[in-house]
Amino acid sequence: MSTAFLSSWKVRVGLGIMAFFCLLAALGPWAAHTLLGLDPRANDISFIAQPPSSQHLLGTNQFGQDVLAQVIAGARGSMYVGLLGAVVGTAMAILVGVPSGYYGGKVDAALNFLTNLFLVLPVLPLILIVAGYLEGTGLTTIALIIGFFGWSGGARTLRAQALSIANRDFVRAMRMLGERGRRLVFAEVLPHLTGLIASMFLHAMIGAVMAEAGLAFLGISDSSAISWGTMIQSAQQQSAVLRGLWWWFVPPGLCIALIGTACALVNFGVDEIANPKLRVARPVSVRGAKRLARAGGGA
Amino acid sequence: MSKVLREKASAAEVPDYVLEARDVSKHFTVRGPLGRTSVVRAVEDATVRLRPGQILALVGESGSGKTTLARMLARFHEPTQGEIVLRGEPVSGNRRARRAYHSEVQLIFQDPFGSLNPLHRVRYNLDRALRLHQPHLTATGRERRLTELLERVSLTPAAEFAAKFPHELSGGQRQRVVIARALAVEPKVLLGDEPISMLDVSIRLEMLNLLQRLRTEDGLALLYITHDIASARYLCDEIAVMYAGQMVESGPKEEVIASPQHPYTKLLIESSPDPERGVGDREALFAGADELGEPPSLIDPPTGCRFHPRCPFAMRECIDETPPRTELGEGHWATCWLHVKGRAGELAETTHAAAAAARRETMQGAL
Numbered sequence: 001m002s003t004a005f006l007s008s009w010k011v012r013v014g015l016g017i018m019a020f021f022c023l024l025a026a027l028g029p030w031a032a033h034t035l036l037g038l039d040p041r042a043n044d045i046s047f048i049a050q051p052p053s054s055q056h057l058l059g060t061n062q063f064g065q066d067v068l069a070q071v072i073a074g075a076r077g078s079m080y081v082g083l084l085g086a087v088v089g090t091a092m093a094i095l096v097g098v099p100s101g102y103y104g105g106k107v108d109a110a111l112n113f114l115t116n117l118f119l120v121l122p123v124l125p126l127i128l129i130v131a132g133y134l135e136g137t138g139l140t141t142i143a144l145i146i147g148f149f150g151w152s153g154g155a156r157t158l159r160a161q162a163l164s165i166a167n168r169d170f171v172r173a174m175r176m177l178g179e180r181g182r183r184l185v186f187a188e189v190l191p192h193l194t195g196l197i198a199s200m201f202l203h204a205m206i207g208a209v210m211a212e213a214g215l216a217f218l219g220i221s222d223s224s225a226i227s228w229g230t231m232i233q234s235a236q237q238q239s240a241v242l243r244g245l246w247w248w249f250v251p252p253g254l255c256i257a258l259i260g261t262a263c264a265l266v267n268f269g270v271d272e273i274a275n276p277k278l279r280v281a282r283p284v285s286v287r288g289a290k291r292l293a294r295a296g297g298g299a
Numbered sequence: 300m301s302k303v304l305r306e307k308a309s310a311a312e313v314p315d316y317v318l319e320a321r322d323v324s325k326h327f328t329v330r331g332p333l334g335r336t337s338v339v340r341a342v343e344d345a346t347v348r349l350r351p352g353q354i355l356a357l358v359g360e361s362g363s364g365k366t367t368l369a370r371m372l373a374r375f376h377e378p379t380q381g382e383i384v385l386r387g388e389p390v391s392g393n394r395r396a397r398r399a400y401h402s403e404v405q406l407i408f409q410d411p412f413g414s415l416n417p418l419h420r421v422r423y424n425l426d427r428a429l430r431l432h433q434p435h436l437t438a439t440g441r442e443r444r445l446t447e448l449l450e451r452v453s454l455t456p457a458a459e460f461a462a463k464f465p466h467e468l469s470g471g472q473r474q475r476v477v478i479a480r481a482l483a484v485e486p487k488v489l490l491g492d493e494p495i496s497m498l499d500v501s502i503r504l505e506m507l508n509l510l511q512r513l514r515t516e517d518g519l520a521l522l523y524i525t526h527d528i529a530s531a532r533y534l535c536d537e538i539a540v541m542y543a544g545q546m547v548e549s550g551p552k553e554e555v556i557a558s559p560q561h562p563y564t565k566l567l568i569e570s571s572p573d574p575e576r577g578v579g580d581r582e583a584l585f586a587g588a589d590e591l592g593e594p595p596s597l598i599d600p601p602t603g604c605r606f607h608p609r610c611p612f613a614m615r616e617c618i619d620e621t622p623p624r625t626e627l628g629e630g631h632w633a634t635c636w637l638h639v640k641g642r643a644g645e646l647a648e649t650t651h652a653a654a655a656a657a658r659r660e661t662m663q664g665a666l
Contacts (some may be wrong), residue, residue, distance in 0.1 A: 140481035173477070176406060177375060177484065178398045178431040191418045 014265030017258055018154055025079035028072040038199075039071035040226055052247055059247035061235070070231055071251045077227030078209050081143040082191050082259070084209030090201045093154030098202070100155070101162025102185050106135025112159065118152035131220045138222050139212075146211045147204075154200045158193060199270045202263040213252075228252035316387075317520045318404060320347040323381035325367050329598075330411060337598045341367040342545045344381070349488055349520040354510070356531035356552070357524045358567065359541035362594050365524045366409075368541070369492045369595045372522065373406035386576065403433050407479035409474035409493040421476050422461040425449075428483035436628040448479040452509060455615065471502035480507065488520045489513070528571040532556055532657050537630070540564045543595050543605040550631025559648055560625075560633035562610045566651045604636065611654035612637055 007284060031040045052059040059067050098112035109235055134141055162185075165171065171188050179188070210226075215221060216229025217236065233243075235249040323346075327339040342364040349355055357365050371378050374390070381387045390400050408414035415424060428443045433486060449457035451476040463546055465473055474494060481489060485499055495503045507530060513519045525531050531538055532552055538564065539549040548561040559565040567608065595601050601608055607617040616622070616636045625638035637643050651656070 169408045170409060170416040172375065173406075173408060173417070173480070174427070176375075176401050177428050177480070178401055181425065188416055250640045 010265040011269030014262040014267075018266065020074060021079060021259055021262070024072060025127055026076075028075055032069050032072045034275055036071075038066050040065060040069040040073040048237070050138045059245075061238075061240075061245070061248050067231075067247055067251060071228070073226040073232055074252055075255065077139050078212060078229065078256070078259075081139050081212040081227065082209040083145070084143035084144035085150070087206035087213070088144060088203050089151045089204045089208070090154065090197060092147065093158055093200065094190075094197065096151065097155035097158030098162045098185055098190060100170055101159040101164075102166045103181070107237055108159075108224070111155075114194065115152050115155045117158070118149065119156065121149070123149045124214075127215065128218070128220060131215070132139055137227050139227065142212055142215060143208065143223060146208045146215075150203070150204060150211070151156035152212065157200070159219070161193055161196060165192050192276035195270055196266070199267050202267050202270070205258045206263045213256055227257055231233060236251040246264045265278040271290060302309040310592065315350050316348045316492070317351055317385070318347075318349045320368065320372055320378070320468040321380040321381050321384055323368070323371055323383065325364075325376055326379045326397065340544055340600060341597060342371070342378075345541070346542075348373070348537065349522055351487065351520050352514055352518040353537070354514055354521040354535040356535035356536060356538045357522060357541060358528060358531055359598060360524060360526055360567070360594055362543075362597070362623055363541040364597075365526075365541055366492055366542040367544075369522065369524055371492050372490055373404065374400060381525055381540050391636055402484055402489065403486050404488040406448055406490040406492060407481055409472075411470050412465075412497070415466050415473055419464075420461070421449075421454075421463050421465075421468075422478065424480045425461070425483050428480050432484045444483070444657055448483055451482065452476070452479045453505075454479070465646045469502075470498050471506065474498060474506060475509070478513075482513070484577055486519070488522070488524045490524075490533060492524050493526070494523075495524070496527070503530065510534060522537055528556065528568055529573075540567065543600055545605060546633075547606065547635070548565050548631075548633040550627070551629060554629065554631050560631065560638065560643065560646065561606075562612055562631075562651065562654075563606045563636045564635075565646060566609075569651050580621065583584055594602050602606050611658045612642070614640065616640070 009203075013288070029040075032040075045124075046243060048060065061070070091097075095268040096111050096115060100108045100115070127149060131146055133140070134145075166189060171184060174184060174188055212227060213229035213232060216227060216233045219233065221227070221230050221233070233248050235245065237243075238248075240246075240248045315608045322344045323342060324340070324658065325342040327341055328336055330336050330338055345364070345368055347355065347357070347368065357368065359365050359468070364452065370376050370390070372383060377392060377475050383388070385403060386401060390396060402635075406664075425445050426441060427434060429444055433444070436581050445461060446457040449455065449460055454460040454472060454475055458470075460468075460476075468476065474497075476488075494510070495506045498506060503508060510521060510523070511534060514521055519620070521535075523531065523535055535552055537550065538555045540547050540555070540561065542563045548555060548559065548564045550560075555564060556568055559568055588617055595605060595608065601618075603609070603619050604613075604622045605612040606618045610617065615635055616639075622634045622636045623639060624634045627638075635643075645654075
């Protein structure tokens, strides 16, 4: 199954891009510092707002900081927020949605009420208020807030799926066998939802990266932290667009778009596994059939 | 001392039934689109008794309440009225009692494609059952038991089948895994909810023989639910016939099949295909097959005898009053006014179709 998953070019490209950014986030800042000798915070006063050159491959910003070093450092911040936000959001969606669908009755009524409440909450203003209230808005806080307010849609989907699976005969049969509730949820029902959950996780990750950038753009971020969002925000503050300093805001924007594309590409593959109807005749099998036909014709 | 006496007394009262459903009814409340509620009377006052080593067939058409009755016996539904009695003791609803109950009574589902989780191997299914119900077994003990169980249901080599996923098995093999899983519990009663209806005709006999073997070798009590009279005849000792949620006739299988004492049983037996029947016969028998009618709505069942709208022998009483139960000896009984009115002989003389045709003629004559 795993090899079938990898045989789609979309999945391979998507995974490749994501692996690149993960590596960049993990090792990039260290590599930039020791190998290239770049410091994202160092101000080079002789190079203020200069276009890309041999000294500064992606140019410098208003403060004479190297944009390449900032993009690399920002990868860590953005990926961290994306992953943590997605983990928190997906975990909450699972913990609320699956029991709600499985147990039904009062549990469902309560959890579904909670889901609906979060679904209709105006998330962005609420995040603004919470972020303002919490004052110290480090990347971790931002990620937790994004995850905490972004699980309701996923919980809804999971609830619907769990509801239909909980009434299938194999769950009834295992319940009759004496299997307990928690085990039924996690060993019988949940494995059927892995495709859905994987795809939800990737969606949540794009969402969190974008939400972080959006929040930073609105000024809700730690100004000392470096992420793609804070880069775009400071570019906006210094009216980089009007002044034509494209090398300042295009690289971080492009990185966000690339992460989104990569997640979407992997999602196509996950969808094919979760929903076999989307599966097209594999080129491999078509090729195999052709080869067989050729061999038959030759003989 | 007194406890022992009481136990003895209760043992004398209920001689040897393992599992009984005493006058159970199940009503489902359904809500219409406008919030109007109505009650579906799926099962009414049904009584089933199972003895060890005995197979009882429950026959009836779709919607007659067979499956609801089985699910009440499997405790998926609580009966609205009446009680389920295991070894002479009414079962209670709490979780622990339910677990103890299920270590004695297991249900085999109709659909072998739906009752195994597609993501778990055969080994997982059996292993869970053994872990839950034979906690004293060690890992090697479980492994040995697993091999025994798979061999029991003729899935050999056992090691190979244990490693398979359900989608790698045929319908018959899956159903055998389901049976093996139920047997892992070491139950005293198996409830088969049309266990062979989803299987290929060619493997049905094999399945029936397996059930037969379980009965003779392990002394299991079996409730075999079916709408196929032929398989019921092959397998069971007794037949109970259900119509529209009620039991209409019950008795030893040969008697019920050879001389049905309720018009519905007669219809059911005559509608089952019989290869020995000649072509000419067949045409005479099914001349009026289109006009045999349909099972009634269980939301608003017919008054009196529920079969009267379809019955060619229907009388005034049938419309107004519920027929009493008539004992016909040797455990054979039927609920039909014909017996009370002394018209029972008419049943044996004619076929259902001929009686229906005759009735049509008299009614047209009356007009």
